[in-house]
Structure formats: C-alpha cells, structure tokens
Amino acid sequence: MKQTTKRAYNFNAGPSALPLEVLQKAQEELVDYNNTGMSIMEMSHRSKDYETVHNEALSRLKTLYAIPDNYEVLFLQGGASLQFTMVPMNFLSEGKKASYVMTGSWSEKAFKEAKLFGQAVEAASTKENKYRNIPTLNEIQFDENDAYVHITSNNTIYGTQWKEFPETGEVPLIADMSSDILSKEVDVSKFGIIYAGAQKNLGPSGVTVVIIRKDLLEKANTTIPTILKYTTHADNNSLYNTPPTFGIYMLGEVLKWVEAQGGLKAIEKNNDEKAKVIYDVIDQSNGFYKGHATLESRSLMNITFRVTDEELEKQFLAEAKEAGFIGLNGHRSVGGCRASAYNAVPFETCQALADFMVEFQNKHS
Template sequence: MPIYNFNAGPSALPYPVIEEAKKSMFDYQNSELSVLEMSHRGPIYEEIHYGALNKVRSLLKVPDEFEILFLQGGASLQFAMLPMNFLTNEKKAAYILSGSWSEKAFQEASRIGETYELASTKADNYRAIPFVPLDQCSQDTSYIHLTSNNTIFGTQWISYPNNKFAPICVDASSDIFSKTLDWGNIDLLYAGAQKNAGPSGVTIVILRKSFMEQANKDIPKILSYETHVKTDSLYHTPPTGSIYLLGLVMNWIEEQGGVAAMEKFAAEKASLLYSAIDNSDGFYKGHALKDSRSTMNVTFNLPSKELEQKFVKIAEEKGFIGLKGHRSVGGLRASIYNAVPKEHVETLVDFMESFLKEHK
C-alpha cells in the first residue's frame, strides 16, 4: 500500500533525494567513508558544506550583504539566540503574534529583555494574519519579529512589513524555499530545515551584515552570530549528515526549476485542497480566513469530532498519515510541503470527496 505523507514535520523528503542518499551517503565518492563519520575539517566534507551554503544563496537569491549560517538547536534555539544578540538593555523587541510558535518566541525573548506585543490575532484563535500598526512601533525597538507561516493554524504572510521602522526578523521554518523573498524588507531570517529544506538537525540563519554589527558582544561565544560567521559555521562540529541531505534537497529544488517553480507548485496543490473545502457545502470548514490561507498547511474541521476521528481512522487505513490536526485547533491538517507530490494531494482530495458523499 502506498504511503501519503502529510506530516507537519519532520516532513516528506523528495524521493530522488532519498534514492541518492541510499547510493552515496554511506560510501561518499568511493571514499569508503560515510558522510556521518568523515572529519568536518577535511576537504571532502568542506565540498559538501560550502556547496550547500552556495546553493542556499543561489536558490533564495540572497544578496551579498547577507551572511548564511548552518546552526543547530532548531528554530527554538533562535527564539533565545536572536534576543541575546540584539535585545540590549536600552532597547525593546516587538513581536507579532500569529500562532503558537510566535507566542513561544515572544515568551523566550521576554525572559531576556523588554518586549512588547505589536499585533495579535489570538482573540480569534489565530484565524488570520494580524494587521500591523507600524506607526505604533516604539522608537527604541531593536527589531520586529514575525512567523511567516503558522503550521498549527494554517495561516501565512503574503508579504512582510516594511523595515523602515525597525529591522524585520522572520521565522520562516515552515515555508522557506516555497516562495520568492524580498530581501529589502528582511534583516534576519531563520528556519529549521525539517519542512522544506531537508531533515531535522540543521537550522538556516540568514542575516544582514549591517544588522549583525549591532549585535551584543557580551554573550557566550557559542550563542553569538558573529562567532559562526567568522568560522563559516564550522566553529564546532556541524550536523554533517543533515547538511549533506540539505544539499541534496537544494539540488532537487534547482532541478524542479528553483524557488519560483516551488511557489507555483505550492499554489496548485493548495488550490486543490481549498477547492474541496469550499465546494463541500460546509461539510469541511477551513480554519484560516481566505485572505490568510497557507499554501503549506491546510487546516479544516468536520461537523463533529466523531466524524473527524472517523476521517482520520479511515484515512490511515488507506495510507494517509499525519492528517490529525493539532490539539489547539482540532480537526484535520494536511501539510503539503515542497516534497509532497501533487498526485498525493489529488488522491487526498478524492478521498475527501468520497468521505463527504458517504457521511453528509
């Protein structure tokens, strides 16, 4: 029976990446060494490391005035690392709350320095992306933080606020490489790799050089962005296997036509699911408002919890995994990251339509 992987993360890897890893990961270039056991200071791994960094820059069209890092600890470490570097005693940090992960980032920063909530849609259970009153931004704001895509609630930013009021810092963990980016309004972007960029274990951080110059120098070296910039993300042993697989994913994205092609595919897949929801006469009800809908995580509910449980049970029997919604929202969630084939989404839509006919 085929498996249709709609997990929210770690998520599906492209099939060609898995096949290539099977062939080369455990005897890389006939070296009789696996990527996991070779020295990260050696020439073979350096080729992997710098190759992956360069592919990230190329695919995302990152300007030269930005540094690119491969770090560890996931996005959750960045919740602390960002304010440790940029939230100094005389400054405040502004947070835009659009879901659970933005809340966690806000809470972590609040343990380090003074923060404030600039905008939020929590009162409506995060069904939409907030309107951001930038004119209310405090003059002593060190940065504005937002989460670009909200996996639990199924909402996504179409464009980011203007950074003329304060530097914009973005957690793009769940939609990086799924859409083109305007670097003019981004000063720091970070993303755990395990949705669209590779396996868990490596975090991409992209930061503007002029912004980094403002960083706090009085913190542990391991938590300083400057430390990792100066050592090309080789200050300590990097997650070599994860970076190798990330590089393979970068190659795969390039072969598909790059990030612009991924954006087109994402819109097509999301349109299939949202059409099934919108044309169900209310049987399927989307959680996110239409102008805030995510192309990565499609969240919806059925008329009762009993039907939702039945939907998940029958779906699992047919090979669909990862469709149970997060407890914050309940219902169902289909995560359709880059590596999820359009054919799998079409098969899910067919199942949704047949389930509707049998249970309406």
Template sequence: MKRAFNFNAGPAALPLSVLQKAQEQFVDFNGAGMSIMEMSHRSAAYEQVNNETEALVRKLLQVPDNYKVLFMQGGASTQFAMLPMNYLTAGKQAAYVDTGAWAGKAIKEAELIGNTVIAASSASDQYMKMPALDQLSLDSNTAYLHLTSNETIGGTQFKTFPNTGNVPLIVDMSSDILSRPLQIEQYGMIYAGAQKNLGPSGVTLVIVREDLVAASNKEIPTMFRYSTHAKSNSLYNTPPSYSVYMMKLVLEWIDEMGGVDKLAAYNEHKTNLIYNVIDNSDGYYRGCADIDSRSRMNITFRMANEELEKQFVKESEQAGFVGLKGHRDVGGLRASTYNAVPTASCEALAQFMVDFQKRNN
C-alpha cells in the same frame, strides 16, 4: 515498496529522488570509502559540501553579498532565545507580532531577556487570520520586529511583509522557506528549521545581514553569538554534517524543479486541489483559517464533530495517508503540503475527501 501519502507537519516529506541519492551515497560518499557521517568536519570533502550548500541557498534565494548564510543547530526554538540574547540589550525593546503558537513561543523567550512589546496580534480572531501590518508604529528604540511567516498549527500565512524602515525585520520562516520568492533585502534576518522544506531535522538555516552580525552581543556565551558562527563559516563546532548534506540534496532538487518561482506555482496548484474540496463541500468540511490568510503549507479544517473527525483519520490511515490529525493543542484535521509533497498525494487526498463525504453524509 509503496510510498505513504505523507502529510506530516514536521519532520515532513522529502523528495523521493533525494532519498534515493542519499541511499546510494550512505555507505560510500563520492568514493571516499566512508559515509559523510563519519568524516571530519575539517576535511576538504565536508567543507566542499558546506560551501556548495551555501552557494545553492544564495542562488535560489538571490541572497546579496552583504548577508551571511549560516547552518546552525537547535532548531527555531534556539533562535527564539538567541535573537533577544544578541539584540535585546539595555535601553532597547523588541517588537513581536503575535499570530499563534509559534509566535507565542518566540515571545515568551524574549520576555525572559528584556523589554518585549506586542506590535500586532490576531488573538481576537482566535489566530485564524493574520493581522494587518501596514499601519505599524515602531518606537525608535526598537531593536527588531519579529514575526512568524507561517503558523503550522493554525494554518495561516502572511502573504506580504511590512516595510519596517530602520528597524530590522526578523522572520521565522521554518515552515514556508523556499516555497515562494523573497526579497532578501527586506529582512534583517530570516531563520528556518530544516525539517519542513529544507531537509531532515538537525540543522537550522539563518540568513543574516552583516551589520546585525557585527552587532552581536559580546557579553553572552560565545556559542550563542551570530558573529561566532559567521566568522567560522558555520564550522565553529562540529556541525550537523549529515543534515547539511541532505539540505544540499534538497536544494539541488529545488534547482532542478526550476527554482522558487516554479515551486510557488506548484504549491498553489496542489493546495488548491484540497481547498477546492473544502470550499465545495456545502459545509461538510470547514476551513479553519480566514480565506485571505490561508497557508499554502498547512491546510487546517474541521468537520461536524470530533467523532466524525476521528473516523476520517482512521479511514485515511487505512488508505495509506499519514499525518492528517490536527495538532494536539487545537484538534481538527491538517494536511501539510510542503514543497516535497507531490501533486499525486494531494490529488489522492482530494479524492479521498470527496469519497468520504459521499459515504458518511
């Protein structure tokens, strides 16, 4: 079987070795005579998977002891609502940084719950540049500051994060978690849907400081409180067990790769292969994002006209490339180069782009 050059934005590429190991254990997990999908989430075998997955998260991101690691359902979209439900209480306001489509969705959910303000925005730059956050001014009644670390649609990414003092910094890292080192102590909470860098869809990673867990709103339904899931070690209700198991395998792969530091260098190298073609094409390919805000996870670019872009997509699909059509809301072209996208795929795309330009210039 020939593997596709998978540049899908999510669900996205998974490491081949992970898929092969999952295949080996699919029917019979560790000699149990059944798949992990068939096991009780109260069994010792599954609890071991749950605990080992948490331990790997703590190891790879150096998570301090005063943070809880949770495996939840509903994707980042559920977190958009859970955050204000838990923390945007009477007399408080929530501050948001508006950087594009995904930040916008989070803002709309918060506005349904309570007083929401825009602390910074890149709307005037058509969301193609991340706003500077070094001069942020947050009121004392601010419950939290929320931002999206990487906008998959626009192809922009924060390179650094602000110091918010006593105001908890909460970040949606769905599309760049574990792609670079983090100082976890800088954040009150991080959350990330798994389907880009952590595994298949179905589970969402939440890393949350214990004081925020304790501050969960007691007047909302039990299922929507962070304290509920922290107290139950992510086993309050039936978890997405197979997705957690797959996350464990991906985390083991990251560990074997040398950890987050090595992945950061790996990602920079392979994305530069594509960015260099764009920058050296004499304008044939035009990068969408401001150079200083370019994402290492989602490379967005345009060509002279939509007809040429359609031809590019058609020919790329014939050559074995998947997922290069831009998001339906903005058009253009996009190559998502998450952790599991191999260098060989990026090399192949870079060569295809060079050849396409020669044939169609």
C-alpha cells in the same frame, strides 16, 4: 485509495516529506561517499570532501534565494526554538524594546523567550480571533527606536501565512520562516534576519538556517556565551564546532532538487496547485468541511480544517490512516485535521487526499 507502492501519503507537519530522488541518492552514497570508503557521517568536518559539500550547500542557498552579498548564511543547530533565545540575547539591548507580532503558538514561544532578556511587547495579535488570520499591515504598531520587529511567516498549527510583509524601515525585521522557507520567492533584503529549521522544506531535522545582515553582526551583544554569538559562526563559516554534517549534506541535495524542479518560481506554482486542490474540496463541501484560516490568510503549506461533525471527524482520520494518509491529525493543542503540503509532497498525494475527502463526504452526507 491505498497506494500500490510502499511510500505513504505523507502529510506530516515536521519532520516531513523529503524528495524521493534525494532519499534514493542518499541511499546510494550512504556507505561510500565520493569513493572515500566512508559515509558522509563518518568523515571529518575539516576534510576537503565535507567542506566541498558544506560550501556548495551555502552557495546553492544563496543563489536560489537571491541572497544579497551583505548577508551571511549560517548553518546552526538547536532548531527555531534556540533562535527564539539567540535573537534577543544578541540584539535586545538595554533601553530598547522588541516588538512581536502574535499569530500563533510559535510566536508566543518566541515572545516568551524575549521577555527573559529585556522589554518585549506585542505589536499586533490575532489571538482573540483564535489565530484565524494574519494582522493587516496597518494593525502592526512599533517604534522607530525598536531593537527589531519579529514575525512568524507561516503558522503550522493554525494554517495561516503572511502574503505581504511589513515595511519596518530602519528597524530590522526578523522572521521565523521554518515552515515556508524556500516555498516561494522572497525579497531577502526586507529582512534583518530570516531563520528556519530545516525539517519542513530544506532537509531532515537537525539543521537550522540563519540568514543575517552583516551590519547587524557588528551591533550584536558581545557579553554572551561564545557559542550563542552569531559572530562566532559567521567568522568560522559555520564550522566553529562540529556541524550536523549529514543534515547539511541532505540540505544540499534538496537544494539541487529544487533547482531541478525549475527553481522557486516552479516550486511556488506547484505549491499553489497542491493547496488549491484541497481547499477547493473544503470550499465546495457545503459546510461538511470547514477551514480554520480566513481566505486571505490561508497557508499553502499547512491546510487546516475540521469535519463539522465531531464523531465523523474521528472516523475520517481513522479511515484516512487506513488508506495510507499519514500526519493528518491537527496539532494536539487545537485538534481537527491538517494536511502539510510542503515542497516535497507530490501533487499526486494532494490529489489523492482531495479524492478521499470527496468520497468520504459522499458516503456520509
């Protein structure tokens, strides 16, 4: 099962696989970008060459995601973890409460930060079910006076994903989409804010994308540090301070790659096929493999499962690593196995894992 090339079967949860074509282009341009005699990493973020890269990346993301004109797109730093803080700092005002839907570790972390700045409550939770599923829409409880409702669209650790988003009316819906952004078409107009770290589907680590409705910017708290205000970055085209220039360059190249694949419809179809080939092995294994997530909540991005015999599971992971499969260990907090099949993971890589799983089961059944 070993690959004949030097490329690994990369199932890392993040930082994760990048398109080979993008890496190769970056390699070609690394030392001399656009005949400037400089790497993109060496040039001023105020230069025309970099500003072109910056603005084209913004424009491509707006087009691919069909982002309405009444939204700003920001390139920030600090990952989703900083957004856990920035969201309540900017929008959880006195006399309001924020409602958080608890679906895993990252929603727990976001909720913990919100409680530092005001009243935050659980709108729904599937913790008692070991986060095996996403709450049904009628289980989500919030008030029309809430500051916002917060969800995590895809849960990397538990392998669950929202298939339908709640309708929150006048209450802004805020989503951490770090691990499934740009994996399928999304109606951005349903959300007040979408934020995502780049290192799953958008590019290398270091860039955080924030898509924010302009009317929310007008309501944001003004008595917080300048660098933590969304308005600061919106007013300066995300160039208030030095941005992660190379990461944004790479993000732009990934967006070009998405376009070349046929856009989000094609990406979603490919993601469906990739996940199915692995889930089918799990479902047809007669209990040898057991998925963590319930059927209706299964993630296309993070396929979580166990080998039902604990000792065999250790052997499975060891042999998989030897065969060139990287990143299959489940998160340290839950154990088990996890295959993260983000956009840039080829179908052939997922098929290779499925074949390996079948072979392993046949040897040990």
